[in-house]
Amino acid sequence: MAVDVVDITALQRWLRTFAASVAEQRDHLTALDAAIGDADHGANMHRGMTAVVDALATASSDDPAALLKQTGMTLVKSVGGASGPLYGTLFLRMAPATGGATTLDAETFAKALRAGLEGVVARGKAELGDKTMVDALAPALDALDAALGGGESLAAGLRAASAAADEGRDATIPLVARKGRASYLGERSAGHQDPGATSAALLVAAAADAVAEQDDPS
Structure with a gap:
């Protein structure tokens, strides 16, 4: 039976x-960033997520909002470049959207993710098609909302979201960057996969894996 809630353990x-996933893909993320950025996205994200995992030891045992806030603050402090503020904002905006619940139903989790995306958009002033992490996150959350609206389980919705995020990531390859350091390259940024969209797709895939494991602990 599908478990359509996300608790602190999930x-x-x-x-x-x-x-x-970031640790495994660190070199790949750095190589992508080397082509159109500062060649530090992999290292920055690895440092930030290592700090996030270390901080889990002191996280509240039953408070999703506190955990999300702690994660956001940790990323802002420990990740360099634009990634820290953007990923930090995503989690910081998710926190109040949980409404203080100790377990998040599918709709609340989707609402929190949407609030996170809106925070990223507001912070980075990026839109769909600008060749940023938004190009993975926006279609992912649209797919999640559509799946849940159609009566699918959260696990199924997140699988659909992950597939949409991957498609959005791949769709950045031909785009000309309009935001971030890649935008300085102009037309030369076309033909390269965006590192931010790539790490964002990993984030969505991780959510799908986490909920799938909750559904079937075996």
Whole structure:
């Protein structure tokens, strides 16, 4: 039976899974950033998520909002470049959207993710098509909302969201960057996959994996 709630354990599993994915893809993220940025996205995200996982030892045992806020603040403090403020804002905006609940139903979790995306958009002034992490996150959350609206489970919705995030990530390749350091390259930024969209797709995939594991602990 599908478990359509996200509790503190699932949130911690999400963060640990994302951290592991970032560690595994660190060199790939750096190579992508070397082509159109500062060549530090992999190292920055790895440092930040390592700090997030270390901070889980002192996280509240049953307060999702506190955990999300702690995660956001940790990323702002420990991640350099634009990634720290953007990923930090995502989690900081998610926190109050939980409404103080100790377990988040599917709709509340989707609402919190949407609040996080809105924070990223406001902070980075980026829109869909600007060749940023928004290009992975926006279609992912649209797919999640559509799945939940159609009666799908949270696990199924997040799988659809992950597939949409991957498509959005790949769709950044031909785009000309309009935001961030990549925008300085102008037309030369086309033909390169955006590192921010790539790490954002890992974030969505980690959420799908965390909830799938909750549904089937075996």
